[in-house]
Amino acid sequence: MRSVPAAIVEKVSAELYVDKRTGEVKEFRHAENRADSKASVAQSLRKLRDLINTNLAEPENALWVTLTYAENMRDAKRLYEDFRRFWQRFRYYLDKHEYPPAEYITAAEPQGRGAWHLHCLFLFPEKAPFIPNADMARIWGYGFTKTKSLQGIDNPGLYLTAYLGDMELSEALRTGNTKGQIAEAEITDAQGKRQKKAIIKGARLRLYPPGFNLYRASRGVKRPEIWQITEAEAQALIHGAPLTYEKTVAITDEAGAIKNIINYRQYNCASKEGGQLDTTEKAIPPENP
Structure with a gap:
């Protein structure tokens, strides 16, 4: 569901809101599950x-x-x-x-x-x-x-x-939870062996x-520290640590035009820093590439 921007709606009750653009009273759509x-x-x-x-x-x-x-x-x-x-x-x-x-x-x-x-x-x-x-x-x-x-x-x-x-495809088929995209993932079994299996995403x-x-x-668990630094400063902190995860997400407007690209990368600095380091680089593409 595409959410309605908060600036143009006014909540009336737990079930209703007013769309300020039209004056219409509409019902909230509540999530049935995550x-x-x-x-x-x-x-x-x-x-x-x-x-x-x-x-x-x-x-x-x-x-x-x-x-x-x-x-x-x-x-x-x-x-x-x-x-x-x-x-x-x-x-x-x-x-x-x-x-x-x-x-x-x-x-x-x-x-x-x-x-x-x-x-x-x-x-x-x-x-x-x-x-x-x-x-x-x-x-x-x-x-x-x-x-x-x-x-x-x-x-x-x-x-x-x-x-x-x-969810693994075998479990999904057995329980009827088959809605979603089928993909391949690497699963580690009870003996610690890694093997590729079909899954249904989400x-x-x-x-x-x-x-x-x-x-x-629990209370004693350390919370991640968040720093806003440049790419060069992040690379200096990483200093050759192995890349363990990377994902790139394109942010688009309602017309489908790309407004931003976010690149998530995670490096394992445990041997040097005593923990993992997650760096995020954001780049706004030109309007006329």
Whole structure:
């Protein structure tokens, strides 16, 4: 849906607004799910990627754990309440075993059948302790758990968020969520092997309720720093660090004319700077190229 500019509308109620150009009273179109607000979702996923990359300089200092329900649990409110209780038990477990305290970043993911599970990144100030899966499952208490290694992942933020919006074609066909563009993506299986699989882009977004927070983080998690600097200054900071992600977006007006081009690039400076560096270059093309 193309949004109406705020300057030419006046809100009357939660359901109605006045179009000042014509004086007509019209109804707001409310999003049925997160797929109806793609710009908001894209922004949420980018913030989550930046948050992960800011805090995950050393993969060995983190545990990547998936918390899954044994039942077909579809209650989004219960999801985070269950995690709150789990987090209390997990902190007690760490303290009891004299392990260092941890921070967390969690991302909620609905399965094709509608059941929720949580992906959790537990961040430690030093090498993460080994926690047997049986212990983790007992602390969780609602079903199953799985812990994966993040060693060798150049862009953990991109790796850990890639599947939150998309859905493997096999899962989509099995659950009837087949609306969307089919593409090919590289998937890492439970054994850590990478293989190419067909996906449907954005299919999972339709399973998120409108306004739902895709991710949450504890207070001690560092927030990304944003600087406005020149391209030359950014390149000086990067200083030969490998490029791990690049995307170019064209901004157009209602007639389809390009008004701006935004180039997003992300470099892994973890070995030098202790974190990831995300640079953005904006270039306005000439009116008569």
